[in-house]
Amino acid sequence: MAEQRMYVRTPEFARYAARIRHVTDLTSRLNVLPFADEDGRAALFAEIFGRPLPDNVTIYPPFFTEYGLGTEFAEQVFVNQGCTFMDEGGIRLGKGVMIGPKANLITGGHPVVLAERREFIVTAPIVLEENVWLGAASTVLPGVTIGRNSVVGAGTVVSRDVPPDTLVTGPTAVVRKRLN
Numbered sequence: 067m068a069e070q071r072m073y074v075r076t077p078e079f080a081r082y083a084a085r086i087r088h089v090t091d092l093t094s095r096l097n098v099l100p101f102a103d104e105d106g107r108a109a110l111f112a113e114i115f116g117r118p119l120p121d122n123v124t125i126y127p128p129f130f131t132e133y134g135l136g137t138e139f140a141e142q143v144f145v146n147q148g149c150t151f152m153d154e155g156g157i158r159l160g161k162g163v164m165i166g167p168k169a170n171l172i173t174g175g176h177p178v179v180l181a182e183r184r185e186f187i188v189t190a191p192i193v194l195e196e197n198v199w200l201g202a203a204s205t206v207l208p209g210v211t212i213g214r215n216s217v218v219g220a221g222t223v224v225s226r227d228v229p230p231d232t233l234v235t236g237p238t239a240v241v242r243k244r245l246n
Contacts, residue, residue, distance in 0.1 A: 069190045069209065070155065071177075079187070082133070082154065089114055089134045097128040115139075125149075136173065140196070145169075155189030155208055160196035166220065170205040195230070215245065 072079055096110040111125065112118045114134040119125070125145040131137070136153035140161040148168040151157055155173030159165075174189040176182075190209030194200070198212045201220035212218065213230030221237070228234050231245040 069188050072187045072189070074185055074187065082187075085135070086132045089131060092134075093130055097130075099127070101127070146202075154187070156191035158191065158193045160194055160198065160214070162197040163194045164199045165194075166200055166202035166204065168203040169200045172205065173208050175208060217245070 072082065092110055092114050096107060099106050108118065114131060115137055116135045120139055120141055122141055123139045123143045126147045128148055129145065130150040132152050133154045136155065137151055137157045139159050142161055143159045143163045145165045146167040149165055150170045152172045152174055157171050157173060171192050173192050174187055177186050177188055192206050192208065193211040195212060195214040197215045200206065200218045201222065203220055204218045204222045204224065206212065206224045210224050210227055212224065212228040213232065215230055216228050216232045218224055219233065219235030222235050223237055224234065233242055233245055234240065235242050
C-alpha cells in the first residue's frame, strides 16, 4: 500500500484542515452526550463518518478522529472507550474486529527529513482483516495490515504487517507464537 504525500500549502490541504476542525467539533459534542442518547450518538457518527454506521457496529465514547471519511466498517465491529482513529490515509475494519480501550490507529505522519517535515503530511492505509483483536492501548502505524484472526497484545506498537492467525506483543510487535 503506497504512501501518499500532501503538500501543506495547497487548496487540498486547506479542505483537509477545515474537515479536521469540523470533525473535532463533532467529536467534542459526541463525547459529552449522555450515554443513553443513542439517537444523538448515531446522528453524530453518521456525520463524522459520512454515512450511518452498520446497526451491529458499536463505538463507545469517548472517541476521537480527525477526518472520519477515511474509515470503513464491516459488520460486528466493536470499538471500546478512548480510541483514536487518525484516518486520512484510510482505515478498513473487517468483520468481527474488536478494538480495546485507548487503542490508536494512526494513518498519517510527517516525513523524517527535517526540510520536509513541516511541509508535507504523509499517509498510508491501515487494514484490520476479519476477527482481529487489538488489545488495550495498542498502536497501529501507517501502512500496516493485520491478518485475519490475529491478536495484538495490550500496549503493542505495530509498525509492520502481521500475518494471519498470529499473536504479537511488546513495544516492537515481536511475534511470540503463531495461532492455529
